[in-house]
Each structure stands twice: as structure tokens, then as C-alpha cells.
Amino acid sequence: MRITKLLSVLLLMICFVPSLTQAQTDVRFYDYPQNHLDWYTIESEHFLVHFQEGNSRSAQVVSRIAEEVQPPITQLYQYETDEKVSIVLKDREDYSNGAAYFFDNKIDIWLPVLNTPLRGTHNWLRNVISHEYTHIIQIQKGMKRSRKIPAFYLQWLSYEDVRRPDVLYGFPNGIITMPFATVNIPAWLAEGTAQYQTAGLLYETWDSHRDMILRTRILSDTYFSLAQMGTFSSKTSLERETVYNQGYAFVIYLANRFGDEVLREITSALGEKGVYSVEEAIEMARGIPGEEVFQSWIDERKEFYTDATSGINPTISDTVEPSGFYNFFPQLSPDGTKLAYLSNKGIDYGLMSLYLKDLNGKDKEIAVIDDIKYHEKQNHVSSMEPLVTFLETSFSFSPNGEKIAYAINKKNKYGESYRDIFLYDVKSEENKRLTNSARIESPEWSPSGEKIVAVQYSQGTQNLALLYPGQTDSVKQLTNYKSGETVYTPEWNQAESKIYFAKAKLDNRDIYIYDMASGIVIPYLNDKYIDYRDPHLGPNGEYLYYSANPEGIFNIYRISLQTGEEEKLTSVMGGAFMPYIGEDGTLYFSEFHKDGYKIKSAKELNLLTQPQMGFYEPAFPDDITSPGADFEYINKLNDFDDTDIRPFGATAEAIADTGTYRYQMTTIDGNKDLEYREYEDTYSGFSFFPVLRFDNYSQINGNNGSLIKNGKVGKFGENLLRDAKPGVYFSSRDVIDKLSIFGGIMVGVASQPAESIGGFFLPDRLLGLDRDAFLIAEHRGLPFIERSWSPTIALEIYNLRRNVSDGLSIEEFPCTSCLPDTVNTNIAYDIWEAGLYFRSKLSRRSMLELGIAYSPYRVSTDDFYSRELQAQISGSSSQYFRGTTYSGSYTFDYYTYSNDADIAPLGLKGYARYQFQPSKLLEEYEIKDGSLVPVFKKSNNHSSEIHMRYGFKTFGDQAFQARIRGFHYFNNPNDSFYSDYVGGFLGMRSYPYFALGGSTTGFASLSWFAPIFRNINKQAGPYTLDKVFARFFFETGNGWRSPYDTGNNLKSGIGAELRLALNGYYLFPLKFFVSGSYGFNKFTLTLPDDFITNSQSNKVTYGRDILIHFGITFDFELL
Secondary structure: OHHHHHHHHHHHHHOOOOOOOOOOOOHHHOOOOOOOOOEEEEEOOOEEEEEEOOOHHHHHHHHHHHHHHHHHHHHHHOOOOOOOEEEEEEOOEOOOEEEEEOOOOEEEEEOOOOOOOOOOOEOHHHHHHHHHHHHHHHHHHOOOOOOOOOEEEEEEEEEOOOEEHHHOEOOEEEEEEEEEEOOOOOHHHHHHHHHHOOOOOOOOOOOHHHHHHHHHHHHOOOOOOOOHHHOOOOOOHHHHHHHHHHHHHHHHHHHHHHOOHHHHHHHHHHOOOOOOOHHHHHHHHHOOOHHHHHHHHHHHHHHHHHHHOOOOOOOOOEEEEOOOOOEEEEEEOOOOOEEEEEEOOOOOOOOOEEEEEEOOOOEEEEEEOOOOOOOOOOOOOOEOOOOOOOOOOOOEEOOOOOEEEEEEEEEOOOOOEEEEEEEEEOOOOOEEEOOOOOOEEEEEEOOOOOOEEEEEEEOOEEEEEEEOOOOOOOOEEOOOOOOOOEEEEEEEOOOOOEEEEEEEOOEOOEEEEEEOOOOOEEEEEOEOOEOEEEEEEOOOOOEEEEEEOOOOOOEEEEEEOOOOOEEEOOOOOOEEEEEEEOOOOEEEEEEEEOOEEEEEEEEHHHHHOOOOOOOOOOOOOOOOOOOHHHHHHHHHHHOOOOOOOOOOOHHHHHHHHHOEEEEEEEEOOEEEEEEEEEOOOOEOOOEEEEEEEEOOOOOOOOOHHHHHHOOOHHHHHHHHHHHEEEEEEEEEEEOOOOEEEEEEEEEEOOOOOOOOHHHHOOHHHHHOOEEEEEEEEEEEOOOOOOOOOOOEEEEEEEEEEEEEEEEEEEEEOOOOOOOOEEEEEEEEEEEEEEEEEEEEEEEOOEEEEEEEEEEEEEEEEOOEEEOOOOEEEOOOEEEEEEEEEEEEEEEEEEEEOOOOOOOOOEEEEEEEEEEEEEEEEEEEEEEEOOEEEEEEEEEEEEEEEEEEEEEEEOHHHOEEEEEEEEEEEOOOOOOOOOOEEOEOOOOEOOOOHHHOEEOEEEEEEEEEEEEEEOOOOEEEOOEEEEEEEEEEEEEEEEEEOOOOOOOOOOEEEEEEEEEEEEEEOOOEEEEEEEEEEEEOOOEEEEOOOOOEOOOOOOEEEEOOOEEEEEEEEOOOOOO
């Protein structure tokens, strides 16, 4: 029976619709319900802004921004959405991002301000709303069909020779699912246009950080090709940002050269049938081959940057930390014996850890600083945004050097992930928590050691806050910002009378002083066109060190606090940030190179006496695209001021709690009427995925391969028609992800004969056709349990029907002296399962599931004539299996991100499961009173299962994976229907699925992954090739307590697999694989009559044969 459930899940879901369907108990696709706060909605003319209690000011600002940017963005693309766009505000974690679900007309915004070392400072809400709304408009403009049909799927399954009709015929040895997508927009174009937004709009600009990344890439000839820019696959965080970066720069070039209408024309061309290449789309838009236009831009940039940097004499410095591409905030311990810094060394993603390096160069990892959402799987089918995970936070030594204060994200009882301050004891290596859900970061110890200043976030705004290391939760707010201001890296003076810090309101950062006595904030270094950041006071308090970009490149400067004289200390080609000066006069800083940020050091005296540094002198072009006819409107947008907006008052909230509060909001286009009310269920509408599946399980005319080989095309066509199943998947969800629905149905239209056209549509015939159907509804969180573990409730219903010609054989004796005679009749299996599951997220990487499922399996027979009884026996329908399954499982996923995680995963993943299943199974039929009567056998089955994978690296950065799986019935059902199997597609591929089965099973395998080609970046039609790996594997296992005695000795085998990762239509991740395997052990089994084999005696020989498996799916690990 286990194969029935396994196949129903595999065939209906696993390999077909990415992210909607991948193993519904995958930890990555579940989140905490965070249902302890009520939801509200602000409705305007074009938008619905949904938010939770406490975020009413941010919601009003977002509503204003969305309505203000809607006209110019829709005018550029000459397109408007078919319904109001929902914008969902998220503020339950200290994480910053935005995501556009362009099939659903939905945008998610994480409210904490983005603070990334790869982009400059901009007003977060103005920037992210315009960015994500541009995604919605531009991508929908480029769709090849309705957004309600994201893709068509063509599917093909092939099966092993040994089959069993009552458990869906058999097990696949080949699975293909090919999408034909509605969206065909390359990543660089989507992200480039979303950053460009529209001509003249300054919510996101080409800042010094962006220029830094492109400049170092261009001058080192490490820039991405147009094909490399097309996808985010197999790229580090830095490389993904490079896609954004080059995309933005190339879009600016296209708009300046051809006018920004070219962006609409390229987008429209990609929406045409048969157009899959952006190079072709560019040529359609402007008559010039796309690759030629791209190369012209590269040539222009090379000349531009070569001339602009020709006068720079780079600073000579020593590299302290070369590994990793994020290395930040270097600082010495007070005794000068240790250097502390943040680094992501050894990791392909922006996951940062705090390190201590001693004078001998040995380092120790103290704490993971940024562990939020880096593990979440991307979903580029419905959301364009890759994750930007870096949340900057500095740290601080205590004055005596015994402790380090740092900030880290921690989950609270509601599942909110907020930053808190922790103290690390250098001697005892223990950590003490100083705050709880305080949303606080960037701690800086005072010189006396009595207090710590830090940055605290609340309701979209940051402020300076004070806390005391000896008291838990002693947070006191210092500044009083309320309008979305952002604060960074506070620094005490020696007398503890002043705090220097960086602050931004609209764009760029300035350095301010907070006076402890008066509470007054005084601007210290500020300029509209210069970004001042990273203030640091020298050891004697004489100089303030900082990073700034007066020439367009960030360098380290110092200013005398007595005279105000400024001096430039570094001259770099990339950028220099986060200065720290030691007692011995050594300056440490973080310098950006083409491959990321590195920790550098140099003697301050040498820097002050170095030869002429030179300047960065870019020549700015005169042909920048102007806003044109909307110049006045765009200027008004750029001159925004959202400080007038305040949270709703008590009266408005009281009205909204019981009805609708109507009010007006001032925008640059006049007053707008808005409504504020409690959230009402708002759904995305249904998306449909038409499917044509060729199941190939019955093969009425024999093996398809043999038919093609022998030229019997007509017979092959009959096979295809018999098992062809047209159908559709469908999905919908509410916009706050509380309720989701996913289902599908595929019907074998030729699985039953029809004597006429009218007979084809008879209800009895239609209901009797082969079908695969399922429905899954999930509700996140029980309303009366307001905790992180409040379970997601899932209702899952599966139904599969199979018709088997002459599937039932009945032995008769026409007379007392006659030999036995066999009568065959058609039979149909109708399999149902309904389950109710409670899934509680225990952590970001683990989940507990409790479930109950009811499974009635029904068998129906046709009428037949009995020669023994000399009578017509009427067909019957009865259950052949009925069981109730009670289950509990623990699932965990500790896979780590790497560029090759999709093809050679690293880390630990698995599950443990227990099931109790009281059941009844049909044993035989008896003829009583002229009818077939079923005879059942009862069983109470207790079983447990464990399945784990562990990927690791060894010598030469080689990747390996160990895998184990074990299953055991505590009782012994002693019927092959209940047997567990470990062979085949998902287990030991060196033996077929049914070869290794029993009441106890187990296997282990070891795989070696060897890269063959990386960074292929070649496009063929809608497909872009990414990389090719080989997998070589050894496996061993067996099934014990088997009804047909597989023997007690382990069966072993080896195999090799070719793995190709590619992308379809730029956004759909696809995986092609083909494997060949060989089993060392040869053995013969006599299978029960329930099986269909190629021998008359049901004897099957396994082993010492090469077996082939293949597939095109969305993941190499299907289960």
C-alpha cells in the first residue's frame, strides 16, 4: 500500500509545478503563522495595502507612494493591471526585501530599511514600492498569454517492466515535465527596469556603490556576458547583485541611446510567440542585433572607466582577510592581541559570522550574525526577487577586552525574528542575552564600560538607544525620530558626552553628534551630494575617521576635532569603508575589489606621506534621458515629503475595528479618497496550468521502445492515446498567505471504449475513465493558538482510477471431471485518500507533523459469463482496502547554500516518521448466490521510517553525499501489498523497484559529484544551459521479512549519472538527468499473482543488468 501513496504524491505533485508542489512537507515552504496581531487594509483607487497592527503609518505612506508612482510607470509601458494590486507589509522580522508576484497582482514588502554594502542609501519605501510595482507592470506587459495561465506542461512517464495494477501499475523509471511558460523576461532586464523605474525618477539612482561594482568588473574584464546576466542560477550573493548592477547600467544605456520607450518595445517583443531570446527582442525593437548593442555598451564603459581612473595612484596596503566577499568592521581588542571582524568566508551567500583572529593568524568563529532567510528557497516562477539577506550590524569590545557585544536575530514565542544584543565572554566562550525582541543592533560600548549605545528599530524608524550591560532589557530611547529616518554605527567620544553616528532621511548618509546632556542632535559632516558614513574616533580622541565619496569613490578620511581640517588617507579603485585605527597607528578598513570586500591594513603614517593619490574624474554624458512631457510631475515626485503622515488615532482605529473609516490623503496629484478597515479575505484568483500527460503504464500493444524500433508507429500511437491524460492544475491563495488551495485533475479520455460520439460523453463513461486528481487546502495557524508553533492545517484529498483490461482471472471447473478453466474480466481500481495534517514549524529548519488519513480503495469488475455456473455473473464493486493511518513525523533541513546546492547539495536533511494503520485488505472473492463476494483480512500495522542525506566536501573541494533510509514494521503484515520497497528511481537504482521489498528494508549510498562544465551560459531556444556534473555512486541494501524471500544478504550496486542544470524561459529552473546503474547480486524471485511480469511463471531475475533512469524535473531530489 505504501507504493500507492508514494506514487500518488510523486505523479500528481512532486515533479510538476515548482514551489507550489515540491514535497508539501518540505520545511522551506512553511512559515510561522504570526497570527497574534490583527490585519487591516487601506484601499485606494488602484491598490489594497494590507498590514498588521502597529504599522498604520507605514501603510499610509505606502498607499501614497503607490498611487503617486502608478501614472508614470503605467504610461511608460502603456499597460495597467486588470484589478487592484495588493501590497502586503511584513514587519515580523528584522529583514529587508521586496517581492513581486506578477501572476497574482501581489507585492510583499518587508518594512525594515535595506542596508546593504552593495548599494547606496535611498528612501526605502519610495524605492521598494516603485521597484516592485515596475516588476508587476513590466513583466505583465511582456507575458505571452494571460497571467491566469502561468505555464502549460507536457509530461511523460515510463515504467518498469514488472507492474502491479492495484498499486497504480508500477513505478516509473523515467519522468519528464516540460513547462511552456507565459513569462520570458531575463533577470537583468526585469531588475534593470525595476531599478530604472522611469526617466528622471530619483528613488533609486546610479550611486557610488553601484558604480564601484561595475567599475571593478569592467576594468578587470570580469563583467558578465548578456547570457550570464539572464538568470540568477549558480551565482553567489555578490554575483547576483552583479546581475542587478549590470542590468541597471545596461538599461540606462538603452534608455539614453534609444529613448526609454525602447524598454517597452523590448518587453513587448519578448511577449511575442516564438521569441525567446532577449538579443532577438532588442533587434526587433531597434533593428540592431542585441549582442552588438551590448558590446557597444561594454566598449563605452571600458573607455569611460579607463579615462576616469587614469589619475588614481592606488594605496599600498596589506590584506588581512582575503577569503570571502563580505568582510566588515575590523577592530582590535583593547590589548591589541586580537582582531575581530565579520566575514562570510567559505560561504557562497551573505551569511556572516563574527571572527576573532589572534596575532598568529588563527581565527575562531564566535557567532553567526545573519541567519535570517538565507535558507529560504527562491521562487522565480511567481516572484522575481532573489533574496538580499545582508543586514548590517557592527559590534564592540568592552573596554577591558573581556566581552564582545554583538547583535543577532532570534525567534521569539510568536515566531518573530528580531535582533537582540548578546554579550560574548572571550575567556569562558559563553554568550549572555541582554535584550529580548528589542529590534536593536550595532552596539557600541562606552569607554567606561557602564553603558552601551545601539540602534533600535520601531514602526519603520530607527533611533539611538541606551542600555546597560549589567541589566537585562534596560533599553532607553535617546533620539526621537518618527518619520522613517535611519540611523547607523554610533560611536562614543572619550568623555561619554557625545555620540557620533550616521543618519539618512531621504538619501545619502551624514554624520551627526548627539549631545548626552541636552539630547540635541547636531549635524557634523553633511552635504547633499556627499555620503558620509562609518564614523570612528581615534585612540586619543583627536581625529574622527570616516568613509566618504566626494569624488565618487568611497575612501577613508580623517578630520581634526579641534581644527576641522580634513585629510584623505586612502586612494582606491573600488571603495574603502569602516575605518578602525589602532594604538600603534595601524589603520584597518574594508576595501572592495572585483571579488568583494577584503580586510586591509596600512600604517597611518605611510598613508599620510604617500605620493599624490590622484582623483576619480568621470566624464558625465550630456545625452541623459529627460522625463519629457511628465517633467513637472516627475519633479514633484522627487521633491517628496512623507513626514506629515502619522499613525492612525484612536478614533480611526475604533471605527476601522467595526466598519470602514473613510478619509482623504494629500498626494502630489491632489487629495485621494481612501478607506481604512479590518482585513477581509482577499484572494489572488485562480491560476491554471494546463497539462498533457502521457502516462504509458498500460502499453496495450507492448513496449513503446520495441514498437518504435520495429516500425509499428500505429501501434505506438494507440499506446499513447490509451494513456494520454489532458488536464489542469489550479491554485489560489489569500494575499496574506493564510489560506492556500492547490489541486489538479488529469483524465485518460481514451481509457474506456466509446461506441459513438454520443457514447463518448455519457456520464457513466466519463466517471469511469482513468484519472489522477488531488486537492490540497492549507490554513496557516489556529486562531486560538497565538504562538510560533501554531500549526498549519492541511486537508489533502487524492483520487486515482485505473482500468485494467482482463485484469481479473477467475478459476472455474465447468464439470466435475474437467480441467480447471480461467475466465478473465475487466477490472477497475479506484483509490481515494483523505488526510488531515497539523504541521508545526519548530524552527526555520525543522517541523513536526501529526496526521490522520483515511484510505478506501475500491475495485469494480465487469459482467462475465461463468461456464461453471452456466450463468451471467453481474459485475460488482467493493472495497479491496480500507485503512486509517495515524502518523507523526519530524522533518529537518540543514542544507547550506552554495552555488552548486541544486546539483550537489551540502548539509543535512531528512525526516523520521511513525505510523499506526489499522486496515482491512481484500484476500479473495467467493461466488455466493450468483455474485462475487469479497473476503477481507484485518491488520494493525505499526511502522517507523528514517531517511537522511548528508552532503559534505573533502579534498580538493570535492562534494560527496551519504544517504541512508530504513523502514520497519513492528508487526509482520506478510502481504506484498504492504511491503516497503527500496529499489528503483527513488532508492537503489541498480535494482528495479519491486526487486527489494519486505517488512523491514534499508539501504545506504555514497555519491561523488564531479563538475564537468560550469558557467556554460549558452542559450538554445527558451533554454539556458548552466552547468553539467557527473555523479558516481555506490549503494547497498535489501528488504527483509519479504513475502517472496529476497534473502538476507545485502544487495549492492554502482552507477553513474549525468546531471544538467538549466533554466527555461530564464525563470524556470530545470534539471535533466540520466543514469546507468549495475547490480552486483543476481537473484530470482517468484512474485505473487498480483504482479504482471514478462514470464508465464511470474519468476523474475534481478541483478547483473544495466538499468537506465532519466528525467527532466525541477529538482534532482524528488523525495
